[in-house]
Amino acid sequence: MYVCLCNGITESDxxxxxxxxxxxxxxxKSKFGLKQNGCCGRCAKNIHEFVEIAVQGASTSSVER
Ligand code: FES
Known part of the structure; x- marks a missing residue:
């Protein structure tokens, strides 16, 4: 599922x-270029969703080790 339509960023990214x-x-924000030219800023406002997904990814990788 896309979490940022402007930059085509998906949950798996x-x-x-x-x-x-x-x-x-x-x-x-820096990695995905949020709040830069051409961005609507919608996903940067909901950055907590990115953090939640990233933390899930981080915890998944520690389980796999
Ligand atoms: S949806 Fe991410 S910048 Fe527009």
Missing amino acids: VREAGRAGCVMPCQL
């Missing part, structure tokens, strides 16, 4: 970022 240790709002 965010989960993958979480697995790589990217779980803080500022890290996710």
Whole structure:
């Protein structure tokens, strides 16, 4: 499912970022270019959803180890 239509970012992209240790709002905004030119800002306003998904990804990777 898409979490950002402007940039075509999917839940699995965010989960993958979480697995790589990217779980803080500022890290996710920077990684995915949120709040940059051409973005509507809608997903940046709901950054907590990105954080939740990234944290799930991070916890999944620790289970797999
Ligand atoms: S939906 Fe993500 S910037 Fe527009």
